[in-house]
Amino acid sequence: MAATKEQKELKANAEDLLAYNGKDYDDWLEEKHREVVSENIPLLMNLLKKERKAAGTGTASQNS
Numbered sequence: 001m002a003a004t005k006e007q008k009e010l011k012a013n014a015e016d017l018l019a020y021n022g023k024d025y026d027d028w029l030e031e032k033h034r035e036v037v038s039e040n041i042p043l044l045m046n047l048l049k050k051e052r053k054a055a056g057t058g059t060a061s062q063n064s
Contacts, residue, residue: 003011015025 018025018028
């Protein structure tokens with residue numbers, strides 16, 4: 001998906017603000033990715049638990 005002019009400007013502004021505060025944009029973005037994953041660990045674990053339970057009953061699709 002191509003970024004719009006507004007999205008490019010928003011990113012440039014964020015990069016400038018982060019740089020002003022001594023932070024690297026890519027490092028900050030990686031931190032945000034980690035936060036999203038970490039915040040959703042309970043959801044992921046519940047989904048895995050349900051998948052395991054369903055696989056035990058023979059109703060889950062298996063990728064073999």
